[in-house]
Amino acid sequence: xxxxxxxxxxxxxxxxxxxxxxxxxxxxxxxxxxxxxxxxxxxxxxxxxxxxxxxxxxxxxxxxxxxxxxxxxxxxxxxxxxxxxxxxxxxxxxxxxxxxxxxxxxxxxxxxxxxxxxxxxxxxxxxxxxxxxxxxxxxxxxxxxxxxxxxxxxxxxxxxxxxxxxxxxxxxxxxxxxxxxxxxxxxxxxxxxxxxxxxxxxxxxxxxxxxxxxxxxxxxxxxxxxxxxxxxxxxxxxxxxxxxxxxxxxxxxxxxxxxxxxxxxxxxxxxxxxxxxxxxxxxxxxxxxxxxxxxxxxxxxxxxxxxxxxxxxxxxxxxxxxxxxxxxxxxxxxxxxxxxxxxxxxxxxxxxxxxxxxxxxxxxxxxxxxxxxxxxxxxxxxxxxxxxxxxxxxxxxxxxxxxxxxxxxxx
Amino acid sequence: xxxxxxxxxxxxxxxxxxxxxxxxxxxxxxxxxxxxxxxxxxxxxxxxxxxxxxxxxxxxxxxxxxxxxxxxxxxxxxxxxxxxxxxxxxxxxxxxxxxxxxxxxxxxxxxxxxxxxxxxxxxxxxxxxxxxxxxxxxxxxxxxxxxxxxxxxxxxxxxxxxxxxxxxxxxxxxxxxxxxxxxxxxxxxxxxxxxxxxxxxxxxxxxxxxxxxxxxxxxxxxxxxxxxxxxxxxxxxxxxxxxxxxxxxxxxxxxxxxxxxxxxxxxxxxxxxxxxxxxxxxxxxxxxxxxx
Numbered sequence: 001x002x003x004x005x006x007x008x009x010x011x012x013x014x015x016x017x018x019x020x021x022x023x024x025x026x027x028x029x030x031x032x033x034x035x036x037x038x039x040x041x042x043x044x045x046x047x048x049x050x051x052x053x054x055x056x057x058x059x060x061x062x063x064x065x066x067x068x069x070x071x072x073x074x075x076x077x078x079x080x081x082x083x084x085x086x087x088x089x090x091x092x093x094x095x096x097x098x099x100x101x102x103x104x105x106x107x108x109x110x111x112x113x114x115x116x117x118x119x120x121x122x123x124x125x126x127x128x129x130x131x132x133x134x135x136x137x138x139x140x141x142x143x144x145x146x147x148x149x150x151x152x153x154x155x156x157x158x159x160x161x162x163x164x165x166x167x168x169x170x171x172x173x174x175x176x177x178x179x180x181x182x183x184x185x186x187x188x189x190x191x192x193x194x195x196x197x198x199x200x201x202x203x204x205x206x207x208x209x210x211x212x213x214x215x216x217x218x219x220x221x222x223x224x225x226x227x228x229x230x231x232x233x234x235x236x237x238x239x240x241x242x243x244x245x246x247x248x249x250x251x252x253x254x255x256x257x258x259x260x261x262x263x264x265x266x267x268x269x270x271x272x273x274x275x276x277x278x279x280x281x282x283x284x285x286x287x288x289x290x291x292x293x294x295x296x297x298x299x300x301x302x303x304x305x306x307x308x309x310x311x312x313x314x315x316x317x318x319x320x321x322x323x324x325x326x327x328x329x330x331x332x333x334x335x336x337x338x339x340x341x342x343x344x345x346x347x348x349x350x351x352x353x354x355x356x357x358x359x360x361x362x363x364x365x366x367x368x369x370x371x372x373x374x375x376x377x378x379x380x381x382x383x384x385x386x387x388x389x390x391x392x393x394x395x396x397x398x399x400x401x402x403x404x405x406x407x408x409x410x411x
Numbered sequence: 412x413x414x415x416x417x418x419x420x421x422x423x424x425x426x427x428x429x430x431x432x433x434x435x436x437x438x439x440x441x442x443x444x445x446x447x448x449x450x451x452x453x454x455x456x457x458x459x460x461x462x463x464x465x466x467x468x469x470x471x472x473x474x475x476x477x478x479x480x481x482x483x484x485x486x487x488x489x490x491x492x493x494x495x496x497x498x499x500x501x502x503x504x505x506x507x508x509x510x511x512x513x514x515x516x517x518x519x520x521x522x523x524x525x526x527x528x529x530x531x532x533x534x535x536x537x538x539x540x541x542x543x544x545x546x547x548x549x550x551x552x553x554x555x556x557x558x559x560x561x562x563x564x565x566x567x568x569x570x571x572x573x574x575x576x577x578x579x580x581x582x583x584x585x586x587x588x589x590x591x592x593x594x595x596x597x598x599x600x601x602x603x604x605x606x607x608x609x610x611x612x613x614x615x616x617x618x619x620x621x622x623x624x625x626x627x628x629x630x631x632x633x634x635x636x637x638x639x640x641x642x643x644x645x646x647x648x649x650x651x652x653x654x655x656x657x658x659x660x661x662x663x664x665x666x667x668x669x670x671x672x673x674x675x676x677x678x679x680x681x682x683x684x685x686x687x688x689x690x691x692x693x694x695x696x697x698x699x700x701x702x703x
Binding site (some may be wrong): 382 | 564
């Protein structure tokens with residue numbers, strides 16, 4: 001028979017085994033592909049070599065469950081010390097009081113080197129709750145075979161970028177002369193739609209209040225919808241049941257797609273039948289793009305100083321350069337955007353992405369970084385879908401977004 | 412404690428672990444959902460009591476009415492269709508048939524496969540540009556169709572797929588029911604000169620009533636909970652046209668983080684399911700000859 005002492009010892013051992021490691025290591029929560037996981041692990045290992053007094057535990061979470069997981073940690077009063085976070089989410093976590101101000105811990109950091117638009121996404125008022133780590137941008141990916149067949153040159157500088165009218169005319173000409181199913185398209189998301197608003201002279205907020213239905217945005221969405229209704233862009237790519245624009249492009253059935261640098265490795269792997277290249281986004285009243293990416297945000301835990309130290313290390317020029325070179329992200333430092341990052345592939349395309357990223361204004365980062373905007377993700381896509389599919393007029397769809405924004409406001 | 416009391420207490424003690432689990436994992440979440448349906452709760456912020464405002468918001472919400480309409484259409488089309496198909500197939504498979512076991516396996520096979528897998532396969536089959544269905548239509552000289560991107564056809568595909576996937580289950584239950592009907596009844600009817608139809612109408616159907624009740628109630632409850640196929644094939648689109656109540660609850664809760672509103676929608680779904688279940692039991696039970 002097992003004695004009471006043995007049972008008590010077993011129970012103690014079990015409890016010890018279950019003991020959290022929180023007290024030992026700084027917790028960094030991370031998401032990303034294999035390359036990104038490896039790259040961050042190497043960077044953290046180097047940090048630990050330099051600072052053996054600060055051990056770091058990396059928790060990798062699948063992207064689809066990331067927000068839910070971090071939110072659960074915060075609600076369970078066990079937030080991570082540092083987390084990788086998409087630019088739109090910082091404001092929401094800050095509004096909840098979950099993030100710390102790291103300004104006092106960054107005396108030696110060179111904040112001026114960060115792109116103002118990206119640094120703005122780490123600020124709410126006077127609080128700096130993180131540092132920008134990586135950027136993503138948008139370009140037009142072109143099926144070179146279709147362009148060569150139609151004898152249409154592809155712009156190679158921002159100054160040569162097509163106007164909307166030229167862009168649409170070229171797309172239709174490609175359809176006519178090469179038989180390609182659709183001229184251009186975008187992936188189903190809010191990210192590639194917003195540049196059309198900015199290019200048209202629009203904005204999302206005015207004096208902190210939602211202004212999605214401003215005339216310039218309505219005008220832009222009307223043009224966007226018309227392109228889809230006329231089949232220049234694939235109408236059904238805007239419904240989840242339709243064929244995605246990415247699929248159409250990979251199969252050679254879409255001449256141009258507006259998407260981001262994160263697609264570069266996938267297209268290199270998936271497209272074998274034709275050559276492709278990238279060019280600058282079309283322009284209307286002005287050149288504009290959208291810029292997203294990831295920040296390293298510091299949570300309000302007792303280890304703010306160490307977390308800020310790690311964030312500063314990971315976003316230092318040398319570490320950022322190494323990380324971006326390996327993962328094909330754009331850096332968030334001006335000193336690295338001049339084409340200095342030794343990318344292992346697609347260096348020319350990424351240099352163009354970096355150039356296009358300069359067409360993103362800090363004010364746009366601020367309006368996309370509000371706590372309410374983070375909650376709009378799905379509603380935004382659904383309203384664009386509703387307009388494209390003809391369930392609502394462009395103005396009605398954008399007015400509905402205004403209501404969604406107000407509804408997402410914290411009491 | 413007397414022996415009588417001990418005997419009275421014993422069953423409850425044996426049941427206690429199971430009752431505790433049910434209370435913790437079923438009754439408490441249900442009660443909490445009802446409680447939260449009277450609150451504005453965005454997970455990240457503390458809940459605020461707003462009385463019936465969530466229910467009122469749902470009454471004025473177009474997506475809610477669309478989801479409710481779609482749920483009812485799905486239930487009232489897919490359940491009868493599945494029931495008739497299951498009964499017909501069971502009648503066929505109940506007869507002496509070569510390779511009967513093989514056919515029974517084939518018909519039951521879709522039930523065993525994950526709904527997500529089947530929904531993905533059907534999505535590919537009905538793809539506008541690359542699907543086999545449009546491929547066949549084109550070889551017949553018919554134009555391609557955006558099956559899953561048009562409101563009516565998308566919902567029709569979801570219903571057809573759901574019926575195809577689920578009717579094997581009803582078939583097996585009906586087969587079991589058919590085998591409990593004594594042959595002597597048919598023999599007597601035959602001697603009296605009854606036709607096949609009359610035998611079916613007056614022997615088979617009435618004696619299958621308990622089976623029908625079971626299949627009907629479980630199918631209706633299942634159809635009110637339809638989610639996977641909608642989520643995988645259309646995500647409720649285009650424009651909420653294929654959204655159903657459970658999908659709406661999911662979207663409100665886990666996409667838009669409007670937990671209070673989601674709880675209110677879930678409570679409405681619960682009440683509707685309960686009402687339909689009682690209604691069906693009330694309608695069919697008298698015919699089964701059951702007495703309280």
